[in-house]
Amino acid sequence: MEKRTVYAWGLAILCFVVLMIVTPVIPQSEEYHDFADKREFFGIPNTLNVVSNFPFLVIGLIGLILCYHGNYFRLSLQGEVWGWTCFFIGVAAVAVGSSYYHLKPNDARLVWDRLPMTIAFTSIIAIFIIERIDEQKGTVSIIPLLLAGIISILYWRFFDDLRPYALVQFLPCIAIPVMAILLPPMYTHSTYWLWAAGFYLLAKVEEAMDKVIYEWTHHIVSGHTLKHLCAAMVPVFLTLMLAKRSVETDRRSLLETWKVSWTKVKANDVKVETYTCTYSNVPVVESD
Template identity: 85%
Template sequence: MRRRTIYVWGLAILCFVVLMIVTPAIPQSEAYHDFADQREFFGIPNTLNVISNFPFLIVGLIGLVLCYHGNYFKLSLQGELWGWTFFFIGVAAVGIGSSYYHLKPNDARLVWDRLPMTIAFTSIIAIFIIERIDERKGTLSIVPLLLVGVISILYWRFFDDLRPYALVQFLPCIAIPLMAILLPPMYTHSTFWLWAAGFYLLAKVEEAEDKPIYKWTHHIVSGHTLKHLCAAMVPVFLTLMLAKRSIETERQSLLKTWKISWTKVKEDEVKVETCTYSTVPIEESP
């Protein structure tokens, strides 16, 4: 098992090295800082893009409190507690760092927007490993994954190359929904992961369509502001999941659950289709 783990990590590092060799560097575009909504209210520059980050701070702080207040989330494993602690710290820090960045968007401030996000992303990967693959490996992976996230930010700042950061950001977007569907969960309410992934995907679309959305809404709200609000729904759904879930007594993947449900639906349809009716003659009374 240990040898296989080494092989997996070795293969992952090899794939990363090959990717870095065969793909061109991705520099940070200055146009990235040119957001659609630059209005100022109450003396706050880029007001809506700034204050739309406050939900991250609120949800992050609530999550941290509930992690430790009477073990409200019923986290039974030490690795889980650490993983979710780092996740909620990252979420709360996004609220501060992203607000700071949007007050005066530039590369130097963007570091404090992206660094907390990498903490949240990498923590989630570690949590998934703990819950769905192996508790010990997941716990041991927390610090290395966090370091990978930090290094990806430093690499971008020193070499003006976004490739490592892009990998850290988008790999969880692919891996987490797949793992949520294919791997049997330790806890109930596993579909909340898919809701969180869906809102994050919607947030990325809104981010890409920042200026068109601002135009479509007649300059009321921009895509980037909506992106913040939708992205904040990710920790909201995960917090609700933690509050509602319990130990899964019969561990089976969502894919298997869906297959069983679909099979039952098909069987019911077949029963309805094959149901026959017989006519009973009615005798007339003399």
């Protein structure tokens, strides 16, 4: 392993240890399980919060099939195949784990809700390292990142402390848009990453406003149900990106692309010439 890689991992671990020392413990609040919509249809408790997970299963299975069938995603690197496989397995498992949790919300079942989401989060980070930094380092990081996610879940469950899990969940929300904008891509259609990040952010807002949205919609749909639907748009956009993208010949970051576009817009504004029309007096011919 290169010295720079060792230093990077060492620095990351040091920052994590310092963070754990200086920040207070974050216990799991029992209020988290108190969702706004508790209605039961067809004998299914909390029906809408349960069935709204179905899109995760659909898109997860579609993604897994396309990873290995017909080369639709054009995954040229083995690390990419492993990373996207883990991602779509995590997405499909979200449907099972989250539905199981919402049938009877409690801490024990919440483990199975959060575990597949963590697999999806950590897989995405590894994929980004493969595509934007280094293929070998990204491939090697898949298993350590997955283990870090699983350990964060176990740490929360045994010590009632959400700090490691919160780091695993929210770090990709910050790192992925930043890397998507600043680092040159291997493939086209990088803006799909930003769409995915935007929908995930919207999903977190809807989750926080669960009861408020339930009141706003006159008890038709809750914020948590909408959260599931918006979060499912994340793998939808990433699947569309995989299907549409091609190898980027001109590896230019989104930030550089935006700068070039802005420069062209400014240049066009400068080059616009103004024209003035002058009207001459037309002699009037008097009729006899």
